[in-house]
Amino acid sequence: MNNFDTRDSIPGKLERMTDTGLPLTRQLQTRGLAPRWKRFWRDPLVMLALLTVVVLTLMAVFAPQLAPKNPDLNFPEGLSDAGAPIAPNSSFWFGTDLLGRDLFSRIIYGARVSLLIGVLANGAAVLIGVFVGLIAGFVGGIVGTLLMRFTDLMTAFPVLLLAIALTAILKPSLWIVALVIALLNWVSLARVVYGQVLGLKSREYVTAAESLGASQTRVLLRHVLPGLLPTAVVWGTLGISTSVMLEATLSFLGVGVQPPTPSWGGIINESQSYFTLAPWLVAFPGIMILLTALSFNLLGEGLREAIDPSAKRTRF
Amino acid sequence: MRLLLERIFQGILVLLAVSVLTFGLAVLLPADPARMVAGPSASVQTVNNIRHELGLDKPILEQFVIYLGKVLRGDLGRSYKQSVNVTELLLSRLPATLELMLAGILFELLLGVPAGILAALRPGSFLDRGLMMLSFAGVSVPQFVLGLSLLYVFAFKFPIFPLGGFGTLAHIILPALTLGISGAGWYARVVRSEMLEVLGQDYVRTATAKGVLRSKVITNHALKNALLPVIGMIGSDIGVFMGGVVVVESVFGWAGVGKLVWDAIRVVDIPVILGVVQLGAVMIVIGNLLADLAYPLADPRVRYG
Numbered sequence: 001m002n003n004f005d006t007r008d009s010i011p012g013k014l015e016r017m018t019d020t021g022l023p024l025t026r027q028l029q030t031r032g033l034a035p036r037w038k039r040f041w042r043d044p045l046v047m048l049a050l051l052t053v054v055v056l057t058l059m060a061v062f063a064p065q066l067a068p069k070n071p072d073l074n075f076p077e078g079l080s081d082a083g084a085p086i087a088p089n090s091s092f093w094f095g096t097d098l099l100g101r102d103l104f105s106r107i108i109y110g111a112r113v114s115l116l117i118g119v120l121a122n123g124a125a126v127l128i129g130v131f132v133g134l135i136a137g138f139v140g141g142i143v144g145t146l147l148m149r150f151t152d153l154m155t156a157f158p159v160l161l162l163a164i165a166l167t168a169i170l171k172p173s174l175w176i177v178a179l180v181i182a183l184l185n186w187v188s189l190a191r192v193v194y195g196q197v198l199g200l201k202s203r204e205y206v207t208a209a210e211s212l213g214a215s216q217t218r219v220l221l222r223h224v225l226p227g228l229l230p231t232a233v234v235w236g237t238l239g240i241s242t243s244v245m246l247e248a249t250l251s252f253l254g255v256g257v258q259p260p261t262p263s264w265g266g267i268i269n270e271s272q273s274y275f276t277l278a279p280w281l282v283a284f285p286g287i288m289i290l291l292t293a294l295s296f297n298l299l300g301e302g303l304r305e306a307i308d309p310s311a312k313r314t315r316f
Numbered sequence: 317m318r319l320l321l322e323r324i325f326q327g328i329l330v331l332l333a334v335s336v337l338t339f340g341l342a343v344l345l346p347a348d349p350a351r352m353v354a355g356p357s358a359s360v361q362t363v364n365n366i367r368h369e370l371g372l373d374k375p376i377l378e379q380f381v382i383y384l385g386k387v388l389r390g391d392l393g394r395s396y397k398q399s400v401n402v403t404e405l406l407l408s409r410l411p412a413t414l415e416l417m418l419a420g421i422l423f424e425l426l427l428g429v430p431a432g433i434l435a436a437l438r439p440g441s442f443l444d445r446g447l448m449m450l451s452f453a454g455v456s457v458p459q460f461v462l463g464l465s466l467l468y469v470f471a472f473k474f475p476i477f478p479l480g481g482f483g484t485l486a487h488i489i490l491p492a493l494t495l496g497i498s499g500a501g502w503y504a505r506v507v508r509s510e511m512l513e514v515l516g517q518d519y520v521r522t523a524t525a526k527g528v529l530r531s532k533v534i535t536n537h538a539l540k541n542a543l544l545p546v547i548g549m550i551g552s553d554i555g556v557f558m559g560g561v562v563v564v565e566s567v568f569g570w571a572g573v574g575k576l577v578w579d580a581i582r583v584v585d586i587p588v589i590l591g592v593v594q595l596g597a598v599m600i601v602i603g604n605l606l607a608d609l610a611y612p613l614a615d616p617r618v619r620y621g
Contacts (some may be wrong), residue, residue: 006461020571023398027490027557032554045449063370102513137339137475151328152326153326153329153333156326156327156555156597156600156601156604157330157334157592157597157600158555158559158596158599158600159559159595160558160559160560160562161559161592161593162337162593163560164577164589165338165341165589165590165593166341168343168581168584168586168589169341169589170344187492188353189452224470241456245458248460249458249459249460249563252458252460252563253562253563253566253581254577254581255581265458265460268461272464275464275467275468276468276472279468282461282464282465282468283465286457286458286461286464286465289457289458289461290453290456290457290458290461293456293457293458294452294453297452297455298452301452304320304502306386313403
């Protein structure tokens with residue numbers, strides 16, 4: 001079932017493969033790993049998603065170098081004589097917004113906000129989810145029951161409504177948004193991890209380690225935790241798409257990242273009432289959010305199929 | 317029966333937890349609620365009077381007991397900006413939201429279920445991959461982007477539907493479609509995988525082997541079982557939609573509970589925002605309970621006893 005850990009299979013296979021003439025990494029990808037990984041690397045959609053994720057990351061990291069203009073500058077030539085935003089042209093590639101700012105540059109900077117929150121918030125959510133599920137499953141007893149009861153309670157909470165209430169009340173900022181998303185997004189993962197820990201605890205190698213006198217901490221860290229890595233990787237990817245969409249939605253509602261910091265949801269919020277006159281102000285950021293969420297979803301789903309075909313994803 | 321009682325008990329626990337949480341939020345609030353009610357220009361004396369009226373000068377624990385008692389009686393406090401009771405406000409807006417939700421669920425079923433079945437009939441085919449790709453796009457597009465795009469194309473470029481507002485059947489199509497499309501993506505995926513599982517089972521093979529038409533096998537044997545998880549999904553949708561309507565109603569100007577939140581965010585009307593959170597929790601509990609009650613009706617193997 002678990003083909004993620006390939007450490008013991010690689011050396012032997014390397015010896016048998018060195019005469020095929022292909023570069024070593026390529027051999028590992030297509031022959032050394034399980035057939036499911038072969039499918040992962042050969043699926044055009046998954047590869048397209050991977051490429052998009054790489055491009056988006058580069059965009060976020062090198063935003064100052066890539067953006068042709070200052071994203072916060074109001075260009076006098078960025079507004080028409082009547083004071084309306086300008087449609088895409090050779091100078092402003094994606095057009096300008098209501099204040100005459102360059103939309104292309106703002107979109108590039110917006111990638112920073114989206115990915116930063118997506119990765120940070122989801123990373124924190126994965127940590128919380130793994131921690132809660134691991135402790136509940138491993139310790140068991142009253143602590144475990146209480147933790148899982150609490151998790152059950154959390155699944156019945158109206159997530160988006162709570163996020164709106166929390167961010168509206170706690171003066172919205174980038175960090176608050178990330179924190180709120182992290183605090184709401186760990187729940188389903190905790191349940192999955194809990195189930196897996198129960199399964200791992202009854203595996204022979206864990207019993208063997210215990211009977212050899214390994215301490216509880218050692219069993220937990222060396223034998224159970226590594227078994228959770230595949231799930232954490234899959235959720236670490238899939239969850240980014242949820243977090244990015246949640247951030248965009250909060251920013252659209254005005255309780256997310258605050259202007260003048262450019263965020264994709266915020267750009268649409270600012271220009272919503274003018275969308276019939278300046279549709280590019282909704283179209284470009286909208287496409288970016290869709291592309292980002294879709295790529296992380298496809299990539300995560302590809303990873304899931306390669307790593308663990310039995311895992312099911314619940315809805316946020 | 318025991319399981320059902322447990323679920324009801326759990327539901328009550330959820331509602332209690334949400335009450336504690338909303339109370340905690342109101343207490344942690346950085347701004348002074350008495351000042352918000354009084355307005356920025358009111359004198360210190362007026363603010364103090366209002367604080368006394370609202371009972372905000374009492375000890376926290378006493379405030380909480382009073383608050384809980386009020387919530388149990390269905391009293392969610394007063395709106396800061398409109399001098400109306402929040403419960404009344406919510407109840408006056410709820411029918412419009414329920415209407416929108418119902419239409420949204422209808423679209424989810426109409427789009428998602430056939431897509432899932434079609435995809436499962438020829439797994440790996442061009443149609444299957446296309447539909448699954450669409451379902452991925454459906455779950456990856458934020459509702460406000462979808463809503464604004466639908467408005468632009470079907471209300472502005474080609475004025476088939478009105479640009480916003482509510483009242484007639486034409487008004488509900490676009491917002492309900494927006495609400496339904498992202499859910500339809502999930503439905504399609506779940507129905508597809510359930511169908512594939514059911515189609516591989518012995519009783520389906522038996523039916524095929526004894527010469528039952530393939531179309532009959534699918535409708536009479538496979539579909540019945542493959543659609544069972546959809547019941548639970550509809551139940552949890554009611555809760556998911558409570559978040560979705562905030563976005564959809566604000567995009568389409570639909571005067572329901574979601575629009576109420578959107579307006580309340582603008583003026584930081586905390587009691588209204590927290591009231592809707594509690595309403596959302598009630599809806600989730602009701603939705604899950606309804607699904608629990610519907611399961612035994614749809615599947616005679618499920619019995620609570």
